[in-house]
Amino acid sequence: MESETGIVTIRNVTKSYRRGSQVVPVLEDISFGIRSGEFLALMGPSGSGKSTLLNLIAGIDKVDSGSISIGGCEITTLSDSELAGWRAVNVGFVFQFYNLIPVLTAYENVELPLLLTRLTRRERREHVEAALDIVSLSDRMDHRPSQLSGGQQQRVAIARAVVTDPAILVADEPTGDLDRVSAGEILSLMDHLVRDFQKTIIMVTHDPRAAEKAHVIRHLEKGLLTDG
Amino acid sequence: MFMLKYIIRNAFRHKLRSLLTITGVAIAILAFGLLRTLVGLWYLGVESSSSTRLVTRNAISLVFSLPISYKERIRQIPGVSRVGAMNWFGGIYISEKNFFPNFAVEPRAYLDLYPEFLLSQEEQKGFLLDRQGAVVGRKLAAKYGWKLGDRVVLKGTIFPGQWEFIVRGIYRGAQRSTDETQFFFNWDYLNETMRRTIPRRADQVGIFVVGVSNPERAAEVAQAIDSTFKNSLAETMSETEKAFQLSFVAMTEAIMIAIQIVSYVVIVIIMVVAANTMAMTARERISEYATLKTLGFQWHHIAGAVFGESLFIAILGGSVGILGTFPAAAVIEKELSQFFPSFHVATSTTLLQLAAALIVGASSAVFPTWRAATIRIADGLRRIG
Numbered sequence: 283m284e285s286e287t288g289i290v291t292i293r294n295v296t297k298s299y300r301r302g303s304q305v306v307p308v309l310e311d312i313s314f315g316i317r318s319g320e321f322l323a324l325m326g327p328s329g330s331g332k333s334t335l336l337n338l339i340a341g342i343d344k345v346d347s348g349s350i351s352i353g354g355c356e357i358t359t360l361s362d363s364e365l366a367g368w369r370a371v372n373v374g375f376v377f378q379f380y381n382l383i384p385v386l387t388a389y390e391n392v393e394l395p396l397l398l399t400r401l402t403r404r405e406r407r408e409h410v411e412a413a414l415d416i417v418s419l420s421d422r423m424d425h426r427p428s429q430l431s432g433g434q435q436q437r438v439a440i441a442r443a444v445v446t447d448p449a450i451l452v453a454d455e456p457t458g459d460l461d462r463v464s465a466g467e468i469l470s471l472m473d474h475l476v477r478d479f480q481k482t483i484i485m486v487t488h489d490p491r492a493a494e495k496a497h498v499i500r501h502l503e504k505g506l507l508t509d510g
Numbered sequence: 511m512f513m514l515k516y517i518i519r520n521a522f523r524h525k526l527r528s529l530l531t532i533t534g535v536a537i538a539i540l541a542f543g544l545l546r547t548l549v550g551l552w553y554l555g556v557e558s559s560s561s562t563r564l565v566t567r568n569a570i571s572l573v574f575s576l577p578i579s580y581k582e583r584i585r586q587i588p589g590v591s592r593v594g595a596m597n598w599f600g601g602i603y604i605s606e607k608n609f610f611p612n613f614a615v616e617p618r619a620y621l622d623l624y625p626e627f628l629l630s631q632e633e634q635k636g637f638l639l640d641r642q643g644a645v646v647g648r649k650l651a652a653k654y655g656w657k658l659g660d661r662v663v664l665k666g667t668i669f670p671g672q673w674e675f676i677v678r679g680i681y682r683g684a685q686r687s688t689d690e691t692q693f694f695f696n697w698d699y700l701n702e703t704m705r706r707t708i709p710r711r712a713d714q715v716g717i718f719v720v721g722v723s724n725p726e727r728a729a730e731v732a733q734a735i736d737s738t739f740k741n742s743l744a745e746t747m748s749e750t751e752k753a754f755q756l757s758f759v760a761m762t763e764a765i766m767i768a769i770q771i772v773s774y775v776v777i778v779i780i781m782v783v784a785a786n787t788m789a790m791t792a793r794e795r796i797s798e799y800a801t802l803k804t805l806g807f808q809w810h811h812i813a814g815a816v817f818g819e820s821l822f823i824a825i826l827g828g829s830v831g832i833l834g835t836f837p838a839a840a841v842i843e844k845e846l847s848q849f850f851p852s853f854h855v856a857t858s859t860t861l862l863q864l865a866a867a868l869i870v871g872a873s874s875a876v877f878p879t880w881r882a883a884t885i886r887i888a889d890g891l892r893r894i895g
């Protein structure tokens with residue numbers, strides 16, 4: 283077991299899905315911790331439960347049993363709407379397919395999470411501009427996602443993930459849909475966020491080069507952690 | 511603010527699809543409005559027939575006439591203020607397709623019984639003094655370009671021959687709903703001609719229009735008239751003008767009910783079509799809604815976006831439909847004036863159209879809103895790729 287002082291503490295988590303009358307176990311008795319400022323890579327074959335585990339940590343899915351404590355908050359006991367509020371403040375999301383809203387500009391996409399805060403329009407503008415500056419896309423803020431390359435779209439997504447300044451970023455195969463060069467840029471950006479902004483990053487990946495950047499690598503196999 | 515922007519941009523995401531949906535809603539609401547107007551006018555016509563007038567006809571059928579001698583006897587019945595003989599003439603102007611109602615009436619009695627036909631003093635005098643005089647409605651005169659003093663020839667159908675008339679008056683209706691397409695002329699002209707040509711058909715009256723002094727006693731008066739002629743050669747049947755009109759249009763009423771049903775069916779159809787489109791749209795956006803939820807937006811934000819978009823499209827289509835109803839009604843009034851003396855869209859119809867559009871928007875939003883609001887994030891996100 284990891285130290286109790288970690289930002290994320292996962293204890294005896296199990297999760298299964300129902301497929302018709304069948305119960306399919308996905309995660310079995312998972313326990314581990316993540317320290318603040320850690321860059322964790324979660325690896326393993328397809329279908330091993332990586333995304334499921336990531337979703338549980340990020341509070342967008344519910345455990346069957348076990349506990350997940352993040353920054354001292356036991357998120358398994360929160361209701362759906364409490365979780366929504368909690369996510370908005372504490373977690374930034376980066377997806378494989380960017381998941382930007384096509385009808386909104388880069389600026390508007392990055393502004394989205396801030397609409398749920400009490401910030402004024404002016405304050406929001408400052409935050410959005412700062413976030414776009416981190417990902418070096420200040421000159422593209424009026425572009426729609428369809429007018430941006432894959433790598434640029436993922437950078438917008440990263441700006442959206444960090445704009446509320448959450449402690450934790452979760453990324454599910456963030457380079458999975460990108461060419462080598464763009465993937466490299468995204469990974470450097472993640473590295474930059476860990477080093478210079480003290481973010482904790484949990485990243486699911488297949489990419490060995492992505493794993494190289496990580497401080498810690500964990501392997502999942504058929505719902506079990508095979509290391510650590 | 512953001513919601514509004516998001517809703518409007520979403521609504522035009524698939525331009526063609528939105529355009530087709532909006533057009534569909536617009537046409538449905540337009541059709542609904544015109545059909546409702548048609549039905550409304552028909553009922554208005556029935557409603558507006560006076561309750562101070564009775565119609566007395568042959569008890570067997572309208573086909574059979576009554577002797578003119580009944581007129582004096584009806585006049586003597588208590589409660590009767592005026593009596594006027596009237597015959598459906600059924601004349602044709604040039605061609606059969608130029609249909610308009612034309613009757614032979616007793617001028618003085620008729621003008622008194624029908625105060626809703628407004629005629630100047632000179633025109634009244636002209637009509638009363640000219641045996642061959644005719645009075646026509648303003649719309650009818652406009653349609654055929656008739657002016658005072660014009661000679662008009664009708665070809666008799668029930669009463670054979672070419673009948674010549676001089677236009678002595680052009681009446682306007684006191685109300686919007688007053689029929690301005692009638693043609694009436696002096697009953698004596700008809701009767702005297704019959705006396706000369708087919709004597710057995712002289713002194714015969716199609717109906718008597720009977721004015722009653724107290725509308726509340728109309729039923730009593732009708733009964734009194736009918737009992738006066740009981741067991742005589744031609745028994746009578748008296749009823750209010752409204753009942754008389756209704757018996758005439760019993761068949762039409764069935765059609766009107768059918769039209770009413772159709773008007774609702776049109777709305778139901780567009781409801782189903784719009785619901786299908788909205789469901790399709792929401793399904794395509796499930797992962798987008800899941801993303802918004804991931805970012806911390808709650809179910810009611812998502813529900814608002816889906817519902818708002820559906821309502822927006824329906825209101826847009828509905829507005830186009832409502833605005834289109836007025837010019838369409840004007841065209842109908844102009845082109846089909848012999849069927850619809852006045853094709854006026856009532857305010858209540860416009861409100862009904864608006865309500866229908868809102869119902870279309872709301873009902874088509876129910877299922878997609880529910881789906882989008884209740885989708886589990888993890889499931890929604892998996893829809894990608």
Ligand SMILES: Nc1ncnc2c1ncn2[C@@H]1O[C@H](COP(=O)(O)OP(=O)(O)O)[C@@H](O)[C@H]1O
Binds near residue numbers: 301327889
């Ligand atoms: N919502 C779901 N319903 C049913 N089965 C699911 C669901 N999500 C994941 N699974 C199943 O759980 C297993 C692990 O899935 P996932 O966590 O996505 O794996 P990975 O990300 O490692 O490829 C797979 O067998 C998958 O089919």
Ligand SMILES: [Mg+2]
Binds near residue numbers: 332333334454
């Ligand atoms: Mg996965």
